[in-house]
Amino acid sequence: MLHATHEQIKLVGNKIGLNTEEIERILEVDAHHEFDIILKNGQKHKAFRIQHSDARGPYKGGIRFHPDVDSDEVKALATLMSLKTAAVNIPLGGAKGGVRVDPKMLNLKELEELSRKYVQKLAPHIGPNKDIPAPDVNTDPRIIDWMVDEYSRISGDTTRGSFTGKSIDGGGSEGRDAATGRGGVIVLSEYLRLKGMSGKKVSYAIQGFGNVGSFFGLVAAKEQKNWRMLAATDSSGGIYEKNSLWPSELEDFKKSGGRLRDYGIGQKINNDELVSANVDVLVLAALGSVVNESNAHLVKAKIVLELANGPVDDKAHKLLEARGVIVIPDILANAGGVIVSYLEWLQNLNQEHWTINKVNKQLNSLLKEAVINIFDRSVSSKMNIKEAALAVAMERILMAR
Numbered sequence: 438m439l440h441a442t443h444e445q446i447k448l449v450g451n452k453i454g455l456n457t458e459e460i461e462r463i464l465e466v467d468a469h470h471e472f473d474i475i476l477k478n479g480q481k482h483k484a485f486r487i488q489h490s491d492a493r494g495p496y497k498g499g500i501r502f503h504p505d506v507d508s509d510e511v512k513a514l515a516t517l518m519s520l521k522t523a524a525v526n527i528p529l530g531g532a533k534g535g536v537r538v539d540p541k542m543l544n545l546k547e548l549e550e551l552s553r554k555y556v557q558k559l560a561p562h563i564g565p566n567k568d569i570p571a572p573d574v575n576t577d578p579r580i581i582d583w584m585v586d587e588y589s590r591i592s593g594d595t596t597r598g599s600f601t602g603k604s605i606d607g608g609g610s611e612g613r614d615a616a617t618g619r620g621g622v623i624v625l626s627e628y629l630r631l632k633g634m635s636g637k638k639v640s641y642a643i644q645g646f647g648n649v650g651s652f653f654g655l656v657a658a659k660e661q662k663n664w665r666m667l668a669a670t671d672s673s674g675g676i677y678e679k680n681s682l683w684p685s686e687l688e689d690f691k692k693s694g695g696r697l698r699d700y701g702i703g704q705k706i707n708n709d710e711l712v713s714a715n716v717d718v719l720v721l722a723a724l725g726s727v728v729n730e731s732n733a734h735l736v737k738a739k740i741v742l743e744l745a746n747g748p749v750d751d752k753a754h755k756l757l758e759a760r761g762v763i764v765i766p767d768i769l770a771n772a773g774g775v776i777v778s779y780l781e782w783l784q785n786l787n788q789e790h791w792t793i794n795k796v797n798k799q800l801n802s803l804l805k806e807a808v809i810n811i812f813d814r815s816v817s818s819k820m821n822i823k824e825a826a827l828a829v830a831m832e833r834i835l836m837a838r
């Protein structure tokens with residue numbers, strides 16, 4: 438992943454005429470924190486926080502608890518965070534953290550101990566004006582609330598702006614849970630508008646009807662009257678229904694513990710069939726590299742929206758581009774989450790709590806501006822949208838670094 442991230446940056450850097458020294462300045466990591474967390478039960482877990490760049494504002498990025506966490510992956514994700522915050526022009530940098538642990542093997546007390554000890558080790562290097570972590574894979578508002586409490590105890594900070602993704606009672610923002618899915622709807626609808634396709638009928642399929650995917654469907658059903666969801670899957674597979682599926686009904690079914698392939702309406706499909714669904718837009722909201730060299734030729738959609746991180750690998754991207762399929766890249770398509778994190782941090786620093794309408798309005802305007810900017814760049818520089826997003830982000834980082 439680190440190699441692929443660096444190669445992408447070098448490729449776009451060369452396209453926009455950056456020299457080797459400038460590309461190295463973008464790749465450089467500010468700080469690498471690596472330490473062991475030892476729990477009372479004797480378990481030892483390797484932990485990381487990699488701060489890529491704070492040139493544009495305090496470091497920002499999630500903390501994941503996962504057995505596969507390693508330093509190169511965290512470094513790549515930290516770099517991608519700097520690119521994402523720069524691409525959508527919010528005044529934050531990029532970082533990422535992780536603990537090599539399977540949280541399912543810990544009881545609640547051990548999970549809290551791990552979360553608090555992570556903060557104890559990192560406290561000198563984080564804080565509302567230095568580095569503002571957030572949840573990521575297997576970390577949630579409850580864990581973040583423990584972390585904020587630990588940081589406040591150590592530092593005396595009372596703003597609660599040291600982390601985002603908190604519970605609402607703990608200082609979190611309205612709209613954070615839906616932000617990434619909502620952001621995907623805003624980005625797609627703005628892209629269609631710029632292509633002169635507003636108001637046209639749009640059919641779509643969602644791979645990964647989880648948090649991000651389901652909110653994409655729910656927001657789209659409410660706010661985009663001409664869009665229809667024809668297929669959706671989770672890890673079990675899913676369903677295709679040519680006359681349209683209702684996201685709210687699917688959501689209720691999932692909440693009651695159902696697996697989408699048992700939904701009862703429509704035709705059962707597996708995840709390979711979802712990728713080749715006959716729809717206008719393929720929404721990828723599950724995992725990385727699900728569209729690759731082996732299945733890119735099966736994609737029938739004209740637009741692929743990357744809500745997960747890196748669901749279309751580089752080889753597949755080239756194959757899709759050669760067939761005229763547009764890929765709207767993750768650093769733009771899924772940036773709604775980090776934008777509302779930024780809004781949460783602003784609310785904390787100003788001791789405010791905004792209404793959902795105010796949060797959504799700000800999200801809307803920041804994302805639309807980012808889409809317009811990146812779209813214009815892709816036209817003026819004859820680049821695809823991913824290259825244009827990276828170009829805009831890299832130039833902003835370079836200017837500040």
Ligand code: NAD
Binds near residue numbers: 617644647774
């Ligand atoms: P989630 O765990 O809530 O949902 C993931 C969904 O994908 C689940 O429905 C799961 O069943 C499904 N899934 C798992 N394996 C699958 C497979 N092989 N094929 C099809 N579906 C599969 O996670 P989430 O928070 O919705 O995140 C989804 C993706 O978006 C992740 O890649 C995440 O890194 C990325 N992302 C999330 C956020 C956020 O704010 N949550 C922000 C940026 C990026």
